[in-house]
Amino acid sequence: MKALGAGAALGALGWSTLGAGGGDTGGTSTVTDLDEHTGTVHDVQTLISGPPSNPDRPADFFYEPTGLHVAPGDVVRWTFTTPDHNVVGIHPAFGMRRRVPLGVDAFSSPLMGFRPDTIPGDMVEPPAPPAEEGGSDGNETTGTVTGTMTETTGTGTTGTETGTTMTGTTDGGDGGAMPAGPVPDTWLLSLQTPGVYDIICSPHEGFGMAMRIVVGDETTAPFETSDPEALPEPRAGPVGLSRVTLTDPALQPETVVERGTVSWSDLESVGGEDEGDDDGDDEGDGTEAGTGTTGTEAGGTTY
Template identity: 25%
Template sequence: MSERDRRNEGSFDRSRRTVLKAVGAGTALSALAGVGAASGHGSGGKGTTSDCWCPPCIDRLAGYTALADEDESGWPTQPDHVVDMYIEPRQVLFQQVPSEETDVEPGATPGGPEEEEFPDFFFDPVGLHVEPGDVVDFYNESTGLHTITAFTPRFSEPPYFELSQRIPDGSPPFSSPPVAADEHWLYKFDEPGVYDVLCLPHLDLGMVMRLVVGEDDFEEPEGNEDLPPAVQTVFGAPEMSVENIVEEGSVAWDDLTIEERLDPDTLFEEG
């Protein structure tokens, strides 16, 4: 196991309770079941749930899932861009929180609980400009499960969260099935406009990104005040403006300007 995998696994274990509070057990199961059903629209190849063996293609709803052991030569096309998905203690979004462990390491200075890094759940780049018709490869670099899901009301899950329309009107309400470690998910962005994308299991933890397709003078998506605090913080970073994403081409997660990091213990408190 690589050093990155060990960090991912440890971070995921430490945040397990917070993630469950974020999505709820029922929400996680129903959300993942919903995107799994979407794959029945014929993503083709090894990713299909159909009894028929179809030539590999990128489905307009379910994209194309490439399993960890699948050779790229079998993909329907080669991607134009790559977006990685991570769970890592980078401290871009969340501040440090006290550890529940009270044991002091030999040689360590006693005097209060040690601090550990709460992991960031993120896409990288978190902002990306592409041309209409470009194919994006979303690659899972972490040990957790992620989805790549359009911000549309179709994927709302009351009472946990409700989603507004934050993709172009002509775009279908797409979503990947759960993407496991070392798997790829391909999607072709045809309709020009602004696409806000999320990971269903980790929405409340701020795992969102923005793609701008084309170079027209697109308006910023509205309604940030209705989003979870972590999502508001990500989309509120100045680097995430549509104008900046088009100008820069891509925005790295580490480049986000976050004025105040969030305390994960307070994200899910009921008012």
């Protein structure tokens, strides 16, 4: 397993960070970009939408897509379109019963949001959500909302800028160009070991922010169940509404492999139909199996 991206300070044996920095430290090696990566890069966004699909949460906090099938060695790139999220594999190192393949080390991104270098030093209030800053086409103020997130194959992709580089710029006052607004940060993870990986956002786990990645065609997982009551009690098991998300029929490993991507709006727990809309997956949700491109609005306002 390789963790790739700016700010990914991961020292577990067998990982490799990809981003700024240099040197080898205890089984990790830092490089500067993804030029040497020849596999597919799959994009996931961290999103918030309202009104909530469940009265037990103030809004829907979710990864989009929520289910993802990748090949061994592929990279998953999370873009923190809304801030205050992270990416945490459910692992005994974090006090939880393992929900990643045996032999896979613990992994977690930092708590992430906008790139610090795009936040002015005199900013007091947090940036407005992308949907409120103008430009529903993703090419104006933020440059990173739907329309810029595309599958990447091959070379020319940096671990810190692809999918998040601003389209517009403003004069920084000293003649130099600077981003036109806060830019969502990214975190990338390469997954080599086949199997089922369950992931949570620790700040919003109780609200159901969890996702499943199936690597390769290995769909057997000793922890798999469609009954939330069969899960271990928290903290060994998932907390709150993540118990519902991870046991949703739409996230069964076989279904994830068959469909390639599963949108948040496809989950039965948020009003979707289990495998019943295969002919209608392209109703404007921006998600196509195998592409990793996102932008689904799960009803109401999506940020």
